[in-house]
Amino acid sequence: MSQIATTPVQTQVARIRSPFAFRLRRGKGRGKLYVGTLIVGAIAVLAIFSRVIAPFDPITQDLTSQFLPPSHAHLFGTDQFGRDVFSRAVYAASLDLQIAFLGTLFCMLLGVSIGVVAGYFGGIVDLIAGRLIDVVTAIPGIVAIIALIAALGSSMLNLYIALAVTGWTAYARLARGEVIAAKNLQYVQASRALGYTNRRIVLRHILPNVITPPLLFWITDMVGTVLLVTALSYLGLGPQPPTPEWGAMISEAQPFMLMAWWVPLFPGLGIVIAGIGLGLLGDGLADFLRPEVG
Secondary structure (H helix, E strand, O other), X not given: OOOOOOOHHHHHHHHHHHHHOEHHHOOOOHHHHHHHHHHHHHHHHHHHOHHHHOOOOOOOOOHXXXXXXXXXXXXXXXXXXXXXXXXXXXXXXXXXXXXXXXHHHHHHHHHHHHHHHHHHHOHHHHHHHHHHHHHHHHXXXXXXXXXXXXXXXXXXXXXXXXXXXXXXXXXXXXXXXXXXXXXXXXXXXXXXXXXXXXXXXXXXXXXXHHOHHHHHHHHHHHHHHHHHHHHHHHOOOOOOOOOOOHHHHHHHHHHHOOOOOHHHHHHHHHHHHHHHXXXXXXXXXXXXXXXXXX
16 A cells, blocks of 8 residues: 655644644543542532531531530531531632632733733833833732732722732733744744734634643642632631631631640641642643643
């Protein structure tokens, strides 16, 4: 059987495509991806169905049931107000995942938008964006967030605003670098030659090819956001009592750690498990989508 001849164009396409052959075929990173997805999925199920899973109201107090140890009636025991710790931990999962998701989502949207515009147009636009990034990163993030919340007031909306204002710079730098590398490639030059508008080139040709690194960073950034919100709640700047939140639960239980170890233990385990799950999910996706070099 005679071999089918390949044209120079086909050979060039094969050379261009080969570096971007994803590792899906070899299965690299799938273990971490599966475990991370399982952990995050389990926490998401708890968060979504918290009203069904939680056996007690997370806010209702029962002073006759203070500091009951873990038992069949109260799986995680009760706190200083007689509230069921398991119910509060389940409801807190919903709030913490919501903050981690929405807080980082606003950061990603803002940062990617600024980075793509700066990287594509360059010049004075890139200079202004660069100076703005320098100004924001010059102030420690936690200090800026505390200052903004103190100035605006402690509420969920102000928390999201503070997270978005201080957390977009990493996404902007990632997107800017990817766009600078992509805007001179042949498919972008061909789009310009065909007379496509800048809007179409950016949205339909450049953005889909540069969005993967910011998306991967978004997942791992959720881990830092969970820990950050926990620290803010511990300082009294996060969701206010009696709203169940992991960090706030640990802060409220601090004076009773020696006499009721279960009250801070289980919210702390929730934070650790959520961090491990999101970390494994991010690392697994990075390995899963990383292109082959050879």
